[in-house]
Amino acid sequence: MNQPSQIQTPSGGKMIATMVLVASICGVLIVGAFEGTAGAIAENKRIMLERAVFKVLPGAAGVREYAATAAGIQPLAAGEAVPARGVRFYAAYDAAGVLKGIAAEAGAKGYADTVRVLYGYDTKCQCIIGIGVVSMRETPGIGDKIITDAAFLKNFEALDVRLNSDLSALTNAVRVVKHGTKMNAWEIDAIAGATVTSKAVGRGINDSAQKLLPMLVPHIAELKP
Amino acid sequence: MSLPNQADQGITFDTFMEGVWRQNPVFVMMLGMCPTLAVTVSAVNALSMGVATLFVLVSSSLLISLIRNLVPKEVRIATFIVIIATFVTLTDYLIQAVSLTLYEALGAFIQLIVVNCIILGRAEAHASKNPPLKAVINALGMGTGFTIGLFALGATREIFGAGKLFGMTLFGDQFQPWVVMVLPPGGFFVLAAWLLLFSLLRSKSATEGGHAHD
Numbered sequence: 001m002n003q004p005s006q007i008q009t010p011s012g013g014k015m016i017a018t019m020v021l022v023a024s025i026c027g028v029l030i031v032g033a034f035e036g037t038a039g040a041i042a043e044n045k046r047i048m049l050e051r052a053v054f055k056v057l058p059g060a061a062g063v064r065e066y067a068a069t070a071a072g073i074q075p076l077a078a079g080e081a082v083p084a085r086g087v088r089f090y091a092a093y094d095a096a097g098v099l100k101g102i103a104a105e106a107g108a109k110g111y112a113d114t115v116r117v118l119y120g121y122d123t124k125c126q127c128i129i130g131i132g133v134v135s136m137r138e139t140p141g142i143g144d145k146i147i148t149d150a151a152f153l154k155n156f157e158a159l160d161v162r163l164n165s166d167l168s169a170l171t172n173a174v175r176v177v178k179h180g181t182k183m184n185a186w187e188i189d190a191i192a193g194a195t196v197t198s199k200a201v202g203r204g205i206n207d208s209a210q211k212l213l214p215m216l217v218p219h220i221a222e223l224k225p
Numbered sequence: 226m227s228l229p230n231q232a233d234q235g236i237t238f239d240t241f242m243e244g245v246w247r248q249n250p251v252f253v254m255m256l257g258m259c260p261t262l263a264v265t266v267s268a269v270n271a272l273s274m275g276v277a278t279l280f281v282l283v284s285s286s287l288l289i290s291l292i293r294n295l296v297p298k299e300v301r302i303a304t305f306i307v308i309i310a311t312f313v314t315l316t317d318y319l320i321q322a323v324s325l326t327l328y329e330a331l332g333a334f335i336q337l338i339v340v341n342c343i344i345l346g347r348a349e350a351h352a353s354k355n356p357p358l359k360a361v362i363n364a365l366g367m368g369t370g371f372t373i374g375l376f377a378l379g380a381t382r383e384i385f386g387a388g389k390l391f392g393m394t395l396f397g398d399q400f401q402p403w404v405v406m407v408l409p410p411g412g413f414f415v416l417a418a419w420l421l422l423f424s425l426l427r428s429k430s431a432t433e434g435g436h437a438h439d
Binding site: 010014015018019021022023025026029030033034036037040041044045048135139140141142 | 266288292295296297299300303304307308310311312314315318319321322324325326329386387402404407408
């Protein structure tokens with residue numbers, strides 16, 4: 001309408017007022033959405049965790065979260081952070097409440113990105129009895145065979161992770177060997193053509209087990225109800 | 226405003242179809258190429274990404290159009306970004322509440338909807354200059370066009386790259402998946418093929434006078 005008002009910059013007050021108004025509306029929307037979805041998201045996360053743990057520890061029916069530190073083990077509330085230098089692990093129980101095994105996460109750099117797996121540890125045989133991939137970005141058709149390759153998954157039916165006599169480290173470090181040369185129970189037979197990804201799984205499990213088991217095994221009795 | 230459609234003469238069929246056909250964000254304007262190439266490894270991912278973008282596009286266009294006369298033009302871009310970011314955050318929570326598997330498959334690309342040029346482009350070029358109903362219809366068209374584009378790529382890549390569609394196996398055991406299709410180069414191949422097809426169709430319809438506007 002009037003020419004001067006177009007060249008004139010509107011007062012700073014109006015600009016600030018507009019931004020404050022818009023930001024307030026947006027703030028209310030975000031808080032509303034957060035409050036509205038928080039329950040569903042927490043439930044989704046719980047279901048996803050349970051599904052992952054039950055997959056590596058067949059027969060489990062319930063999961064509790066714990067943290068292992070040099071001082072011992074302590075239960076964690078859902079979403080609670082792990083204390084410094086501690087390791088998060090999951091204790092799985094069967095329907096009768098008997099300890100079924102331990103699940104923990106392992107991760108190591110693969111071909112494209114960190115390969116994160118969850119492994120199931122059986123306290124009786126002191127071995128790993130199953131793995132499941134949590135996340136990875138390995139090449140489809142090559143690296144992602146770690147999910148499907150039956151021969152590779154057979155490595156994790158009874159992978160030996162016994163501790164040495166003073167419970168400070170594994171008796172035998174978990175090692176990934178060339179395809180077809182597995183000799184011992186603590187070795188992992190790599191997938192031919194996907195050695196880098198296979199090695200990432202082995203290295204991740206070794207690092208995690210070397211750290212977690214010496215802190216966990218002396219206190220394992222505390223987990224039994 | 227009992228009959229908004231008639232009250233506002235600006236709304237035509239083309240208000241909606243502009244984004245689907247004449248100005249299709251993927252095939253004509255070549256906007257939003259990052260999600261287009263990155264998340265279209267399967268039909269489900271592509272469709273979900275398209276719908277998420279559609280939701281952000283429509284809701285931000287509505288809000289921006291409602292407050293278009295209040296916002297001084299010096300702070301309009303900042304205002305638009307705040308509004309767009311809000312709806313992206315909403316979408317982020319909603320997808321997590323619906324499916325965490327989907328949320329992890331789409332990864333950072335949900336948050337990156339904020340910087341999708343289609344949305345800021347619509348806000349600046351259309352929603353900030355038009356009444357709410359028209360802005361919403363136009364945004365719906367753009368979002369639909371984007372979703373169609375993503376779905377076309379996602380379905381093609383899933384069929385060739387995995388031998389599946391929506392997770393259902395299409396071919397027999399003899400089919401050897403073309404792994405390259407689900408790798409990044411495959412995204413470019415498939416996009417190029419669709420662009421070629423779309424350009425042919427468009428030039429054909431233009432010579433027939435079908436959609437030759439402007």
